[in-house]
Amino acid sequence: xxxxxxxxxxxxxxxxxxxxxxxxxxxxxxxxxxxxxxxxxxxxxxxxxxxxxxxxxxxxxxxxxxxxxxxxxxxxxxxxxxxxxxxxxxxxxxxxxxxxxxxxxxxxxxxxxxxxxxxxxxxxxxxxxxxxxxxxxxxxxxxxxxxxxxxxxxxxxxxxxxxxxxxxxxxxxxxxxxxxxxxxxxxxxxxxxxxxxxxxxxxxxxxxxxxxxxxxxxxxxxxxxxxxxxxxxxxxxxxxxxxxxxxxxxxxxxxxxxxxxxxxxxxxxxxxxxxxxxxxxxxxxxxxxxxxxxxxxxxxxxxxxxxxxxxxxxxxxxxxxxxxxxxxxxxxxxxxxxxxxxxxxxxxxxxxxxxxxxxxxxxxxxxxxxxxxxxxxxxxxxxxxxxxxxxxxxxxxxxxxxxxxxxxxxxxxxxxxxxxxx
Numbered sequence: 001x002x003x004x005x006x007x008x009x010x011x012x013x014x015x016x017x018x019x020x021x022x023x024x025x026x027x028x029x030x031x032x033x034x035x036x037x038x039x040x041x042x043x044x045x046x047x048x049x050x051x052x053x054x055x056x057x058x059x060x061x062x063x064x065x066x067x068x069x070x071x072x073x074x075x076x077x078x079x080x081x082x083x084x085x086x087x088x089x090x091x092x093x094x095x096x097x098x099x100x101x102x103x104x105x106x107x108x109x110x111x112x113x114x115x116x117x118x119x120x121x122x123x124x125x126x127x128x129x130x131x132x133x134x135x136x137x138x139x140x141x142x143x144x145x146x147x148x149x150x151x152x153x154x155x156x157x158x159x160x161x162x163x164x165x166x167x168x169x170x171x172x173x174x175x176x177x178x179x180x181x182x183x184x185x186x187x188x189x190x191x192x193x194x195x196x197x198x199x200x201x202x203x204x205x206x207x208x209x210x211x212x213x214x215x216x217x218x219x220x221x222x223x224x225x226x227x228x229x230x231x232x233x234x235x236x237x238x239x240x241x242x243x244x245x246x247x248x249x250x251x252x253x254x255x256x257x258x259x260x261x262x263x264x265x266x267x268x269x270x271x272x273x274x275x276x277x278x279x280x281x282x283x284x285x286x287x288x289x290x291x292x293x294x295x296x297x298x299x300x301x302x303x304x305x306x307x308x309x310x311x312x313x314x315x316x317x318x319x320x321x322x323x324x325x326x327x328x329x330x331x332x333x334x335x336x337x338x339x340x341x342x343x344x345x346x347x348x349x350x351x352x353x354x355x356x357x358x359x360x361x362x363x364x365x366x367x368x369x370x371x372x373x374x375x376x377x378x379x380x381x382x383x384x385x386x387x388x389x390x391x392x393x394x395x396x397x398x399x400x401x402x403x404x405x406x407x408x409x410x411x412x413x414x415x416x417x418x419x420x421x422x
Contacts, residue, residue, distance in 0.1 A: 006147045013139030021132045025125055032121050036112075040099035043070060044110040048101040051077055055105060063087050072116075076109040153181045160188050164195060171196075243284065270388045272409040273314065275305040275337055275344060282318045283335070289326060290333065297322075301337040307344035307406035309388035314404070317381040317392065321348040321402055324377060328352065329400060343405040347395070354398030363394055 047070065054061050066075055066087045074096075077085040090096070091113040100109040153176040160172050171189035175182050227241060283297050290297050318335075325333050331351025338345045355363055366379045378392075385392040390406040 006143050009143035009146065010140060013136060013143070017132045017135055017139075021128060025128050028124050028128065029121055032117060032124065036097060036117050037099065040097060040110050040112065041101075043073060044099045044101040044108055047075065047077070047108045047110060048103055051079065051108060052103060052105065055079065061085055070110070072112060074111040076111075077106070078108070079106040149176075150178070150181075153178065153185075157181065157184055157188065160185070160192075164188065164192055246281065246285070270308050270310060272306050273309050273311050275307055275314075275346065275406075276303055278311055278314045279318065279335055279337060279346065282315060282322060285319070286322045286326070293326060295326075295330070296332050298332055298334045299337075300334055301347075302339055303337075305337055305339055305344050306409050307390075308409055308411065309385075309390065309406050313384040313388050314406075317384050317404060318346070318348070320377045320381040325350045325352070325400070331399075339408075342408075343390070344408060346404040346406070347401060348404075349396070349399055349401035351399050354396075354400045355394065357397065364392075 047066070050069075051061060061077060061079075063085055066077075066085070070087070073088055074090050075085070075087040077087075079085075091111055092115075095114040096111045097114050097117065098109055098111040100107055153174075156172075156174060156176075160174070163170075171192040172185065173189065174185055176185070224244060227244065279299065283299060287297050322333065325348065329350035329352030333348070333350040336347040336349070338347075364378050364382050382392040385404055385406075388406065390404060393403050393405070395401050395403045
């Protein structure tokens, strides 16, 4: 491309020089010829006037005076009744330029050598050719700079596009001072940002999926351990088997929740749910694990509450809170359900050391953990509650007390549900 640009610009420059230089040379030659002819006519007229004046005054015509007045000229003066007066050397045959002037008493001729005119003409033509060469040189330099200025940005844009194609979605922020190329670079940068955002969402979804699936798998593993431990007790095996089936169903629901969240469609699934059923199911799932840790689960508060949400989402949030308490808390874990004028509230509190002051205001941030965990559980839990139109808050640091605020079922037509963190 660079070579084509350079060739095209040089061709245009050569054509422009020829179109201007050739007519200019012709005009210069013609102007010089006309100027010399006009000069000879002027000399002839002036010479004739001088001769007429001398004759009228009865004075003689001095050849020496004429030679001084008209140097480099060949003069011929013809007066009636007098011999011709010749001054200067005659030009070579075929190279003379002659003009004459006439009156009643005679006429004069003024001639000069055309070789001098040709030298002057050649000098000016050489100057025109030199200017044309300079113009071509300037055109070559300008064409080189312009082609480089155009080709290098295009090569850079090509590298940026190749980098985007290879998965490197960093915006280049390069600008070249050419509006069209800057527009292309801006579009590529916007595309890079979109690709980067898509990749980040994919990575985030993969991370969230792995974390969210781990909790129901842990519960399923505990149920299977109970089945193995109670292999000689059919009733226990049946009960634990049914609980394992519930865990599998919950695992399926979690997968559905993750896929829906990835498509930003969870807000369309919020519906009235029985809070007691969800809380009771979680207590049933986690009670064996708390019992092995010599801890107990207590359910307190109001019964018969219903709220707007999704069963899978609320189950996942409660499971995250219970798992965190099992790992980092201590003592009795209490789940208290209540209803206020604005929300249905589910509080989860234990008797452990609580959350350090340094982490109190950051506990819901991604990758923030005080116990060597992944730092994703509470972040995803808050996002799940927010997707159902509620809030998850840390209401007390010591002992750690989390509260889930859900909407009343009567508010289903008056509030818009949003997705994302609260």
